[in-house]
Amino acid sequence: MSEIVNDVRWLPWGADAFARARAEERPVLLSIAATWCASCREMDRTTYADPDVAGIVNDRFVPIRVDADRRPDISERYTLGGWPTTAFLTAEGEVIGGGTYVGLDRMPLVLERVAEAFRSRRGEWTAASRRPGAQPIEGGGVGPDLAARVFDAFDARHGGFGGAPKFPLAAPLELALEIYRETQDPAMAHVVEATLDAVGWGGLYDDVDGGFFRYAATRDWRQPHQEKLLDVNASLLRMFVEASETMRIARYRERAGDVLRYAQTWLADPVDGGWASSQQADRDYYAAAIDERRACTPPAIDTALYAGWNAQMVSATLRAAELFDDTALGAFALKSLERLVLACYTPGLGMAHCLDGRPSVRGLLDDQILMAAAHLDAHAATGNVVYEMMAQELAHYAVRTMWDEERGGFFDRSIPDDAERIGFMRERLKPFAGNCEAARVLKRLAVTAGDHNFGQRADATLAAMAPLAAQQGPLAAHYLLALRQPVG
Secondary structure, eight states: OOEEETTEEEBOSSHHHHHHHHHHTOOEEEEEEOTTOHHHHHHHHTTTTSHHHHHHHHHHOEEEEEETTTOHHHHHHHOOSSSSEEEEEOTTSOEEEEESOOOTTTHHHHHHHHHHHHHHHHHHHHHHOOOOOSOOOOSOOOOTTHHHHHHHTBOTTTOSBSSSSBOOOSHHHHHHHHHHHHHOOHHHHHHHHHHHHHHHTSTTBOTTTOOBOSEESSTTSOSEEOOEEHHHHHHHHHHHHHHHHHHOOHHHHHHHHHHHHHIIIIIBOTTTOOBOSEEOOOHHHHHSOHHHHHTSOOOOEEOOEEHHHHHHHHHHHHHHHHHHTOHHHHHHHHHHHHHHHHHHEETTTEEEEEEESEEEEEOBHHHHHHHHHHHHHHHHHHOOHHHHHHHHHHHHHHHHHHBOTTTOSBOSBOOOOGGGOOGGGGSOOOOHHHHHHHHHHHHHHHHHSOOHHHHHHHHHHHHHHHHHHTTSGGGGHHHHHHHHSOOO
16 A cells, blocks of 8 residues: 655565566666754655646656664665765665755756666666675684773763764663772763763753753754654663663762653653653754743654664663652553563564564564563562563563574574565575674573573674674673673
8 A cells, every 4th residue: 555645655574566667677766864853854745745846756766665663674785874864775675876855956857867777777786785684703703902992982081982973872871880889990980970960961961841852063062963763762761771780980870860750751652651762853942042942833752652762761671660769650660661571572473573553574683682681670579470471471572583593693583575585585584683682682591591502602692793793883882791691
């Protein structure tokens, strides 16, 4: 079924759309967007709203629209530098070319050139287009300096890791905090404090409504991109809770409470449980003074519930409930976890990715692993063995459907059905961070379930990721955290 947006007759990703492109000998225009993305909405408002552009798209292309959050597997393979992505494909799903935002002033010429070139050169493009393939396993091994490489990326002047744009990376912070717990190393304390102070009291935090923006355009955390995503707020809530408890810094406890208030006020479903996925960016709204903002219409909320992001929020909220000694908050976290399981879990088929009216998109690694971790956290908080059993079931499903028998580790998704086996979707990727988080969960299960097979899978997963770790910069912290996770 097509979706008409600004007169463009968008089709969903699937075999039918590509069959049409093949039958009509047209190129595919693939638009990958996100509900929270201001540039995506602007391109819809201007470029695609133009009748001439819409006419060319409908007459000479097969237009396909993909939501980056609802289909992260497609986005991972086809996004070209950011959102919105504007990609041109063959009927076989191979990339001809493309980029990100295309303004109205350029789009008609771009469309005409692509359509004409496709008519005369489509055979060449099909043969020469890029394919993702499996990620290579060659590369530097894990040496004793891997932790040093992680912290070499620390920005001693502004906090955080890396330069511009600056993202609030949680894994290297978690690693620094873990090392600090063991050694009381003041250098690790400085990494944590400098970063959390810059994130929590800089441009990334919304002092009026609360909550964290996704990232900042500058190295010193200014010019934030003002969308608020559940996974970002969940990971930062967790870090402020952990830092408050470990370092006994009162302002971190207070900021954790502020983040919780944002999540519970703006994103939480107070009746059924669960948290909405995001709140849109809105430059005028966030630039308004406090009194003016109260008179404005708030940015829209995407009410879709994503299994993995909700799992992260469940885990963070359970830790916050412990810090604040708030039984009602803990009960809400458990209700949210159970809602997602009841709605999205099917025996033998694992967790669905998205609940938006009905569950959709199955077989993604992150959903199984993050939900398994949340169940282990629920088991730790309550002692209820049912949570531990569900964590085992999700891990078994991931092993059964996504394990790489040849090289070890997990692919990012189960084998897609025939309707999805198009272009780059024929290939399964092996995500570094996702595999490291899987190893952590498997190690935890080896302890709680008393099953050494989980520990063996964890070791094999880390062995598969070891050649890639040195290439990850501060994200190598995911590997080190998994390596340090105890088994027994």
